[in-house]
Amino acid sequence: MNALNISVSAKLYNKNPEETDLGKRILSKSIELMEEIGYEHVTFKKIGLALESTEASVYRYFQNKHQLLAYLINWYWGWLEVKMAQEFMMLNSAEDKLKRAIQLLVMPMDEDERIPHIDEGTLQRLVVAEYPKIYLTKEVDAENEEGYFLGYKRLCDTLGNLALQINPAYKYPHSLFSTVISAAQSQQFFTEHLPRLSDATKGSGTIVQFLTEMTLNSIQKR
Amino acid sequence: MNALNISVSAKLYNKNPEETDLGKRILSKSIELMEEIGYEHVTFKKIGLALESTEASVYRYFQNKHQLLAYLINWYWGWLEVKMAQEFMMLNSAEDKLKRAIQLLVMPMDEDERIPHIDEGTLQRLVVAEYPKIYLTKEVDAENEEGYFLGYKRLCDTLGNLALQINPAYKYPHSLFSTVISAAQSQQFFTEHLPRLSDATKGSGTIVQFLTEMTLNSIQKR
DNA sequence: TTTTTAATGATAGTATTACTATTATATTTG
DNA sequence: CAAATATAATAGTAATACTATCATTAAAAA
Numbered sequence: 001m002n003a004l005n006i007s008v009s010a011k012l013y014n015k016n017p018e019e020t021d022l023g024k025r026i027l028s029k030s031i032e033l034m035e036e037i038g039y040e041h042v043t044f045k046k047i048g049l050a051l052e053s054t055e056a057s058v059y060r061y062f063q064n065k066h067q068l069l070a071y072l073i074n075w076y077w078g079w080l081e082v083k084m085a086q087e088f089m090m091l092n093s094a095e096d097k098l099k100r101a102i103q104l105l106v107m108p109m110d111e112d113e114r115i116p117h118i119d120e121g122t123l124q125r126l127v128v129a130e131y132p133k134i135y136l137t138k139e140v141d142a143e144n145e146e147g148y149f150l151g152y153k154r155l156c157d158t159l160g161n162l163a164l165q166i167n168p169a170y171k172y173p174h175s176l177f178s179t180v181i182s183a184a185q186s187q188q189f190f191t192e193h194l195p196r197l198s199d200a201t202k203g204s205g206t207i208v209q210f211l212t213e214m215t216l217n218s219i220q221k222r
Numbered sequence: 223m224n225a226l227n228i229s230v231s232a233k234l235y236n237k238n239p240e241e242t243d244l245g246k247r248i249l250s251k252s253i254e255l256m257e258e259i260g261y262e263h264v265t266f267k268k269i270g271l272a273l274e275s276t277e278a279s280v281y282r283y284f285q286n287k288h289q290l291l292a293y294l295i296n297w298y299w300g301w302l303e304v305k306m307a308q309e310f311m312m313l314n315s316a317e318d319k320l321k322r323a324i325q326l327l328v329m330p331m332d333e334d335e336r337i338p339h340i341d342e343g344t345l346q347r348l349v350v351a352e353y354p355k356i357y358l359t360k361e362v363d364a365e366n367e368e369g370y371f372l373g374y375k376r377l378c379d380t381l382g383n384l385a386l387q388i389n390p391a392y393k394y395p396h397s398l399f400s401t402v403i404s405a406a407q408s409q410q411f412f413t414e415h416l417p418r419l420s421d422a423t424k425g426s427g428t429i430v431q432f433l434t435e436m437t438l439n440s441i442q443k444r
Numbered sequence: 445t446t447t448t449t450a451a452t453g454a455t456a457g458t459a460t461t462a463c464t465a466t467t468a469t470a471t472t473t474g
Numbered sequence: 475c476a477a478a479t480a481t482a483a484t485a486g487t488a489a490t491a492c493t494a495t496c497a498t499t500a501a502a503a504a
Contacts, residue, residue: 015451022452038360043490054453055492064491132354132408138260140415153418171421172432178412178419179405179436186354186404187397193362196375197400199393210394214401217439244481265461276482281463 004114006078009147012071017061024117025051026061027075030068031119035126039069039133070134070148076127077151079112079120080104081158094165095216101159102211105184128188155181163219170219180215187211226336228300231369234293239283246339247273248283249297252290253341257348261291261355292356292370298349299373301334301342302326303380316387317438323381324433327406350410377403385441392441402437409433 005018017023029050034042042065044058051058062068084104088097109120135149143149159180160173170176187207190197200206227240239245251272256264264287266280273280284290306326310319331342357371365371381402382395392398409429412419422428 020451040359044492045490054455056454056494057452059492060451129358133358135416136351136355136411137262144416149416153416156419172428172435173421174419175405175409175412175421175429175432176436178408179401182404182408183397183401186400189358190397190400194357194366194371194375197378197396199395199397206394207397210397213394214398214436214440217442218436220439242480266463267461276484277463278465278483279481282481286462 004082004112006075006082006115008071008074008078009150011146012067012074012148013062014059015061017071022051022053022057023061025053026058027072028117028119031072031123031126034069034072034130035122039065039130066134066137069130070143072123073127073131073134074148074151075118076120076123077155079115079118081151081155083112084158094162098159098162098166098215099212101162102180102184102215103208105181106188106207106211128185131185132182152178152181163215167219172218176215176218180211183214184211226304226334228297228304228337230293230296230300231372233368234289234296234370235283236281236285237283239293244273244275244279245283247275248280249294250339250341253294253345253348256291256294256352257344261287261352288356288359291352292365294345295349295353295356296370296373297340298342298345299377301337301340303373303377305334306380316384320381320384320388320437321434323384324402324406324437325430327403328410328429328433350407353407354404374400374403385437389441394440398437398440402433405436406433 010016015023017027026047030042030047033047033050037046043055044062044065045055047058048055062071084097084101087100087104091097091100109124112118112120135143137143156174156177159177163170163173163176184207187198187200187210191200191202191207195201198207199210232238237245239249248269252264252269255269255272259268265277266284266287267277269280270277284293306319306323309322309326313319313322331346334340334342357365359365378396378399381399385392385395385398406429409420409422409432413422413424413429417423420429421432
């Protein structure tokens with residue numbers, strides 16, 4: 001069996017959803033439902049209903065909707081890192097790795113067959129639509145200590161280190177990649193919903209070009 | 223009297239809050255309360271209480287909390303544009319104007335004495351903490367048609383046009399400035415709450431430098 | 445095999461939220 | 475002075491975000 005496990009901080013659940021059948025179904029249905037009706041309109045009652053289970057059962061796995069979203073988003077960043085690590089093995093230069101990383105941030109994802117209960121494509125669209133909501137709260141400092149944002153931070157570090165391989169004197173690797181990762185999401189959203197805030201048309205080619213140029217122009221030695 | 227009026231789409235309120243005393247007090251207290259306890263924890267009941275007025279009275283001005291936030295954020299972008307236009311009069315080159323614009327996006331704001339009922343500094347902190355919440359919803363397309371995001375779009379256009387003055391061949395002016403405006407906000411947030419996502423320390427100098435370099439490197443002719 | 449434990453389902457209940465509606469009162473305008 | 479308008483006071487409703495209890499079933503341990 002070639003299963004693959006993405007690690008998510010234990011503070012992001014009451015009871016580990018990866019360990020039970022119901023848990024996995026909760027993940028699967030939550031992604032689907034949140035992407036479909038939007039975070040604000042999701043309730044644990046609706047998730048329970050969609051699962052043919054109950055509100056109380058969902059509460060056994062997650063304290064609340066916010067924690068569930070944080071779990072899913074962290075899972076996504078963790079999975080992306082694994083994906084990137086795999087692809088990087090086939091590439092030599094840091095520049096090529098960065099370019100590929102940007103593509104992975106923006107391009108639609110295929111289902112990973114090693115993880116049948118999670119539809120990565122739907123999860124990616126969920127992340128595009130909801131990701132800042134997990135940190136833009138008054139609880140951010142407390143949740144930060146619990147590891148709610150580790151996925152994002154790790155990804156940011158990984159890409160920042162690639163930039164430093166290209167130019168060790170570059171002064172803003174963390175700022176640059178938190179900006180690039182964030183822009184990768186928001187440009188997708190703008191292209192679809194607020195096109196005046198983007199120069200891309202449907203299809204992700206322009207976004208990748210824009211981000212790649214911006215990144216390389218920023219870190220280049222001069 | 224040298225009053226100054228920032229125009230906000232009439233779809234962003236039930237009854238224009240700028241036209242009455244209670245309306246202005248609602249704006250003033252909402253900014254204060256939202257910044258203090260966070261958007262999620264605000265209710266119209268609490269705003270009414272803080273005003274020594276009632277929930278029902280607040281509902282006469284705004285349909286709901288979401289519309290109120292959208293109003294405030296649009297007001298902020300409108301006000302920033304006015305501020306920028308004033309400052310641009312004293313500058314000649316497009317590059318200097320862009321640099322100044324980035325400073326205005328990031329630096330703490332003084333109270334504008336022409337508008338006594340709005341504390342621009344507090345409003346700026348509110349925008350940093352909450353701005354994506356007005357468009358990251360399933361209602362974005364409908365609200366876009368109502369003009370909920372005009373402030374952001376106009377600001378983005380204004381800065382994009384400056385970039386095109388520097389390099390008319392630059393291909394991504396909208397994407398770049400939606401990214402820069404957004405990064406200006408999120409880098410402030412990260413510096414304070416998630417420092418591993420930024421290279422700046424408290425005080426806005428580093429953020430301004432980072433954004434300025436990124437912007438100019440992106441649009442330069444090569 | 446029996447016993448215990450753990451997981452889930454079913455149901456009920458509470459406080460708060462997000463409104464809507466009604467009426468009374470005060471203020472402004474014609 | 476009459477009429478219109480703005481606000482305050484209050485009540486009420488449906489949905490939300492939980493918490494708690496108990497019964498059932500399945501799996502694991504004794």
